[in-house]
Amino acid sequence: MQDALIDQPRLEELSRQAVLRAYGLPSHAGEATSGEVSPPPELLNLVRLAVQITGMASGAINIITADEQHTIAAHGIKPEVCSREDSMCSKVFQSGEITVVPDATRDHRFVNNPFVNGVKFSIRSYASVPLVSPAGSALGSLCVFTSDRQDLDPERREGLEILASQVIEVLELQLRTRQLADALATVRRSNEDLAGFAARVSHDLKNPLTAILGYAELGEQDDSVSGPAAGYLRIIRGSAGRMLETVQEVLGFSRVGGSITRERVPLAAAVSAVRQDILPLVRDSGAGITAADAELDADPTLLRALLQNLIANAIKYSRPDAAPRIAVLAETGDTQVLTVVDNGKGIATEDRTRVLEPLVRLSREGDPPGTGIGLATCARIAAAHGGSVSITDTPGGGTTVRVDLGPAGPLGASGPAGTAPRGRA
Template structure:
């Protein structure tokens, strides 16, 4: 008895089978076990799915078999301990690429399986056997969902329909595992890249700050020379060189800060009000109700050092881009629920036009508006990087009455 699933021409057994199985965490380069330990976490739902398949078909045994180039690996099994056997001994390996569901009432009477060690009693004594290919959307067949018994059985059409549905569910679980492994791999690469970027930026910053500091030292000596007064032609040159040198030092510091944040996050319980007070002290601002900077008291699980950098950058931006029509005010507030914490930093400065709000979050982007203060274009990019390193997001909106409100979400840890 056979039930066609897809055309056989859509299937195949590619040369790179083991490499593709590695992407699903179902094979390792050494051929020993799963690709990564994290892949084992998805085995429990597969185990439950196999148990349901066996129960629906009224048989004691069920298994998800993955077929490599030379082995059959039982990644989830019910009624017996999962094991590994050679592909040559596998029953599923003989039919999983056929493009159809295989149903055998008595395997000992089927010429494909009569001499198989799972049938003869050498390994087992299978009689009833049903196997559904685990085919992905791309046409790659991972293996099969199989149910069997040591006695004869005849499943009805509804049971076989459910078995095929469960096979598709198994493929979806394995696809989810594949995407998770790909995401983890990409995250690992990003973290390695960030670490290398921080190391490189540190070296470059150190190598460039030395000559710059020397140049600025000689500039100061020249400015202090008794023969160079304000009317001397060199005075203007010293002033231009000094201003450019200090801007370069500030830029180097911003690049170093941008490259170093968002690496290893050390979450701790932190007080938003305490960190905001430290930022006010660093920037020389009055703090508290009725002052330039005010903050709610909120407890959140973040990296305190990076939260301080984030708030300091945002408050410094408010200082650099004030409104000419009103005294500067910055208000920091927040709210928490089971989803996480949202922090809002609202100023009453000149604001940012809606069409520019996404663009200014990119590194080295400045608007160059009349009256704007000096900046490297890395402040908001650094803040967004800190938010994303915590698994959150950063966005900009308009403050009621004028100005910019920065919204930072920090999701809850699970």
């Protein structure tokens, strides 16, 4: 009854605070001030590049908690903690758009702020971009400022916005890396080949991280930010995106294979949900997806991950001369078999077994970039259900993937990993 009395803004703020805790934020503020621990170098590089691109004197990455602002990385100023009431970023970080103030002494939001009126500082020009998580929660701002009057042209505004997106990708990377480390620690005890697999993944993660840091440093050293800076930013975006994709897929792979809970899952509804998850990919490709009217006895979360991997692969590896056509079929007799049929490039006979192994990718002209984790994840999901994956040709061209999901059982029955039936109220 008491929960019902909490108003919507309060609920939204509590939700935002939960997201901050999930990210491990604020972090590094107090430590950086005391000099014991430095902020992550990739965040420092992004702040420095933001200052260079905008021509401002200083910059900071600020995280806004319920009552404070924590600077987790800064250039031109010393990181500190101030009250949320005194924070300039707290006034605009939930706006959802860039804020550019050429003269804060003439802006009603900031004219009496202690960082503007001389009590703590004398900021005149200020610009910030909200740091918004992929789920839509505002975490804080990437801001730049100076004591002189200055505006930002469209190119510099765009550069600042791109850098803010890079801050989020670095924070996402840190979160996924922590989750990956936790998942690997859990799985390592029961998976004999996980140590070698983790070493290979770590090697693949180092290259894009090196690119992020290297190109950020190049941006700092370049005297003409209007020319090559935009190119550096695009490279930073691509490197961080590839790293996040790898970490997320490895994390998903490492989590498969433990206990499962089977439920009756309508196949058409599961395919429809996956279609919404990858809607931009479907729209851009013009893919047609059909699904059989059937129910499968499977873990709903793992089944959705399986379908998403297979359908996305069917779209990504389509032929350039034909729009993707994908059919999702099911056999629900004594043994449940899920089949995904496409009209794409197909997979050569000699490659059909090894592509189910982690980090194996085919080197074919025109193939999109990837991590080599998707089909390996599908194989582990099938194994968790007591089955396996096999790959054959589609008549007329393409790939047919058959996934054995084991025998059907009573609603809520344990999977092969020994999950107890889901309780009832």
